[in-house]
Amino acid sequence: MSERLAVEVAVSPTEKFTEFLLTKGKRLTQERKNVVDEVFASHQHFDPDQLINHVSTRKDARRVSRSTVYRTIALLEEAGLLRKVARANGRDVYEHDYGYPQHGHLICQKCGSMIEFSEETISKIIEKVAAEHEFRLTGHRLEVYGNCSKCSRPMQRRHDKLNFI
Amino acid sequence: MSERLAVEVAVSPTEKFTEFLLTKGKRLTQERKNVVDEVFASHQHFDPDQLINHVSTRKDARRVSRSTVYRTIALLEEAGLLRKVARANGRDVYEHDYGYPQHGHLICQKCGSMIEFSEETISKIIEKVAAEHEFRLTGHRLEVYGNCSKCSRPMQRRHDKLNFI
DNA sequence: GTTATTGCAAACCATTTGCAAGTGT
DNA sequence: ACACTTGCAAATGGTTTGCAATAAC
Numbered sequence: 448m449s450e451r452l453a454v455e456v457a458v459s460p461t462e463k464f465t466e467f468l469l470t471k472g473k474r475l476t477q478e479r480k481n482v483v484d485e486v487f488a489s490h491q492h493f494d495p496d497q498l499i500n501h502v503s504t505r506k507d508a509r510r511v512s513r514s515t516v517y518r519t520i521a522l523l524e525e526a527g528l529l530r531k532v533a534r535a536n537g538r539d540v541y542e543h544d545y546g547y548p549q550h551g552h553l554i555c556q557k558c559g560s561m562i563e564f565s566e567e568t569i570s571k572i573i574e575k576v577a578a579e580h581e582f583r584l585t586g587h588r589l590e591v592y593g594n595c596s597k598c599s600r601p602m603q604r605r606h607d608k609l610n611f612i
Numbered sequence: 613m614s615e616r617l618a619v620e621v622a623v624s625p626t627e628k629f630t631e632f633l634l635t636k637g638k639r640l641t642q643e644r645k646n647v648v649d650e651v652f653a654s655h656q657h658f659d660p661d662q663l664i665n666h667v668s669t670r671k672d673a674r675r676v677s678r679s680t681v682y683r684t685i686a687l688l689e690e691a692g693l694l695r696k697v698a699r700a701n702g703r704d705v706y707e708h709d710y711g712y713p714q715h716g717h718l719i720c721q722k723c724g725s726m727i728e729f730s731e732e733t734i735s736k737i738i739e740k741v742a743a744e745h746e747f748r749l750t751g752h753r754l755e756v757y758g759n760c761s762k763c764s765r766p767m768q769r770r771h772d773k774l775n776f777i
Numbered sequence: 778g779t780t781a782t783t784g785c786a787a788a789c790c791a792t793t794t795g796c797a798a799g800t801g802t
Numbered sequence: 803a804c805a806c807t808t809g810c811a812a813a814t815g816g817t818t819t820g821c822a823a824t825a826a827c
Contacts, residue, residue, distance in 0.1 A: 474801060474806060495791080512809045517792065530721075530757055534699050537791065537817085544757075551738075553747045564741050569734055573716075573756055576729050581761035582718045590753045591738055596746035639781060639826055660816080677784045682817065702792085702816065 460487045460528055460546055467526035478511045482519040486529065490547055494538035495520060532588055544586050551589035555598055562595065625652045625693050625710055632691035643676045647684040651694065655712055657726055659703035660685060697753065700724035716754035722763040 458466075464483050465475050485502045486493075493501075499516045520541065523529040530544035549570050553562040566589060577584040593599075623631075629648050630640050650667045651658075658666075664681050685706065688694040695709035697717065701724055714735050718727040731754060742749040758764075 472806085476801075476807065478808070510809095514793080514810080515808060518807085521793095524721075531699070532755075534696070534704065537789095539699070539791085551741070553742065553745055555747075562745055562747070564745070566737070566741075568737055572731070572733055573754075576716070576731075577718065577756060577758065580718055580727055580729070581764075582720075582727070582756070582758050583760075583764040584756060584758040585721070586758070587754065587756040589738075589755075591742060591747070591749060592751045592753075593742065593747050593749040595748075599746075599748040637781085641782065641826070643783070675784095679785080679818080680783060683782085704816085 460543075463545065464523065464526055464528060467528075468522075473522075477509055478515050479519050479522070481505060481509075481511050482516055483523065483528075486520075486523065486541075487543070487546075490543060492532065492540050492542045494535065494540050496538060527585060530586060530588075542588075549587065551591060553591045553593070553595065555593070555595035625708075628710065629688065629691055629693060632693075633687075638687075642674055643680050644684050644687070646670060646674075646676050647681055648688065648693075651685075651688065652708070655708060657697065657705050657707045659700065659705050661703060698726065698755070700726070714752065716756060718756045718758065718760070720760035720763055721757055722759050725760050725762075727760065 461480070461483055464479075468475050468479075481502055482498070485498060485505065488501075495517060498520070499511075499513055502511050502516060520529060524531065524541075524544075528543070528545045529541045531539050532542045533540040549566065550563045551566045551569070553564060555561075569589065570587075573587050574584060576582075626645070626648055629644075633640050633644075646667055647663070650663060650670065653666075660682060663685070664676075664678055667676050667681060685694060689696065689706075689709075693708070693710045694706045696704050697707045698705040698719060705726070714731065715728050716731045716734065718729065720726070734754060735752075738752055739749060741747075
């Protein structure tokens with residue numbers, strides 16, 4: 448129960464999903480396979496609508512209905528492969544909850560750029576906090592808001608620029 | 613323009629809201645006052661429904677409609693007094709974005725409960741990371757995912773329960 | 778008196794669900 | 803054959819919005 452297998456990281460998302468389905472007496476259908484493949488084709492965040500669009504542009508496979516995409520997302524969440532991280536434009540936003548190292552984001556509120564940074568120390572602290580609360584930790588998300596160097600540097604000269612208009 | 617008034621922290625949420633409304637040519641109605649008072653009556657997280665219930669139990673003031681509560685929440689967000697932090701049971705969850713120290717959340721992915729924890733050390737680390745990237749920091753959000761003690765404990769006996777049916 | 782605001786009911790829209798037809802094992 | 807899945811269309815439910823009546827300034 449407390450083993451830490453080296454394999455852990457080597458199991459691909461699809462494999463982990465298949466495993467999950469098996470233990471639940473569920474099936475890996477072509478539709479589900481399509482969705483999972485698309486979900487893990489990149490490490491981008493996405494909302495159901497985007498996923499549906501992407502899946503529908505795949506030529507290699509049969510069409511997947513909106514309902515099935517929603518249902519598969521739910522399964523992926525249950526399997527610990529996806530995590531709902533936010534809400535944007537009235538839609539739920541998901542990100543990978545597996546196979547990608549924990550990291551934080553510096554998000555520039557001006558230009559929208561995102562800088563990823565590692566946060567090993569923070570992960571350690573989080574583990575401690577979780578333990579204190581008897582919380583069974585699966586992952587976390589750290590977003591830091593502000594302005595990136597580019598967007599905050601020109602500050603002193605901002606007025607010049609504006610005056611040119 | 614670069615003054616840093618000591619008053620800053622002393623301004624009450626209601627005052628800050630009034631100020632905001634004034635600059636926008638909006639009015640501080642009795643309804644809005646009710647909602648704001650209720651929002652800042654405690655530091656709990658809440659969703660619109662809970663807020664509506666709470667507001668409606670106030671005897672000291674006139675009834676506030678569901679629409680108005682929603683509209684006021686939007687204003688409070690715009691004014692920088694509230695922040696949407698999560699989604700639980702299909703509802704948006706809000707927390708104070710003003711006059712309350714930075715903290716993290718343990719979010720249970722099963723029951724949706726949220727436990728707040730302080731994170732002074734983490735704030736320090738974030739400041740350092742931001743400095744390293746010449747990032748002008750304004751705030752951050754730390755969400756830790758997993759299962760709360762209640763939701764993870766019964767796991768070992770889950771099967772028994774199911775078999776009873 | 779104007780102009781913003783409210784409450785109501787209807788509209789919206791992402792997500793969920795019932796069900797009959799279809800598919801994997 | 804059997805149980806799980808799918809797609810569709812309808813239902814759900816939180817949130818938003820149009821509008822006439824009402825309140826703030």
